[in-house]
Amino acid sequence: MTTWTAFPYPERHVFDAAGVRAQWAVLHRGDQEPLPTDPRVLEAWVLYHRGEFQAAAQAGDAFGAAGAVVANKARLIYADYLEPGEKARLDLFMDVAKRCEALTEQAPDCANAHYLHGYALGRYSQGVSVAKALAKGIGAKVKTAFETTLALQPEHADAYIALAAFHAEVIDKVGALIGQLTYGAKRETALNLFAEGMTRIPQAAIALTEYGKALLMLDGDIRIAEAQRLYEEAASIAPLDAMEHLGVDRVVAELSA
Structure with a gap:
């Protein structure tokens, strides 16, 4: 198995199981993932929050459906922020999309299975061209995934932000009229969804950037x-874990470009 690129700040987010458990509500205010009852799955989340994404994916895989969310989220965050190869990144996005699609069939009430399915397909679409992905019908799957997430978990702030970004990107790529007629994408809906998401996670760098x-x-x-x-506010946020650290780093780099 190829060794993944390491998170560059391992000393900045030193978690243990007790620390993750104590901060769970804050760390997962965006995705509303339930605190695991199995201590072994919690350990996989400890690895994830530290930035040990490959180890977290492997640990999550070892526990089947119970560890699937942490395993797939670790793959997605790694692919999104740390994987240097374009083909490897796209392959990871599609691999996670397939894994999450299977998980939604196995555990249809798992909100984050649907959310991560949409996330993976959305990032894959951006990598290959949103317009091409829309033409292939991927857009409808992304929209359905996020809408299903919110139907299952109405407090899922990350899904509000992701669905809002979907509406905005469709309008940007195909225009307001075609976007509305074909995908139901509307400017007002995007803004309302952002308002819902930002109310729940006002200090999330990734949400502010989106x-x-x-x-x-x-x-x-x-x-x-x-x-x-909004970019400057995102850049000023003190990250709570490795994922947030990568999000802050990205916006800082964009401001410096």
């Missing part, structure tokens, strides 16, 4: 100042 990008996609240059403000 909101800023969406404002530019929806309204163009007239929102540059607001988008810049």
Whole structure:
């Protein structure tokens, strides 16, 4: 098995099981993942929050459906932020999409199985071209995945943000009229969804960044100042774990470009 690129700040997020358990509600305010009852699955989450994504994926895989969410989230965050190869990144996104699709059949009430399915397909679409992905019908699957997540877990802030970003990106790529007629994508819906998500996770760097990008996609240059403000706010946030650290690093790099 290929060794994954290591998280560059292992000393910054030193968690143990007690620490993750104590901070669980804060660490998972975005995805509303239930605290695991199996201590071995909790240990896989400890690895994830530390940034040991490959070890977390392997540990999660060892426990079947019970460890599938942590295993797949570890793969997605690694692919999104640390995998240097474009083909390897796309392969990981599609691999997770297939794994999550299977998990939704096995555990249809698992909100994060649907969420991660949509996340994986969305990132894959961005990698191969959103317009091409929409033409292949992937867009409808992404939208359904996030809508299903929210139907199962109405407090899933990450799904609000992701679904809002989907609406914005569709409008940006195919236009407001075709976006609405073909995919039900609407500017007002995107903004309302962002409002719902940001109310729940107002200090999440990744959410702030997605909101800023969406404002530019929806309204163009007239929102540059607001988008810049959101990016700067995201860059100033002290990350709680490895995933948040990678999100802050990305926005800092974009501001510096």
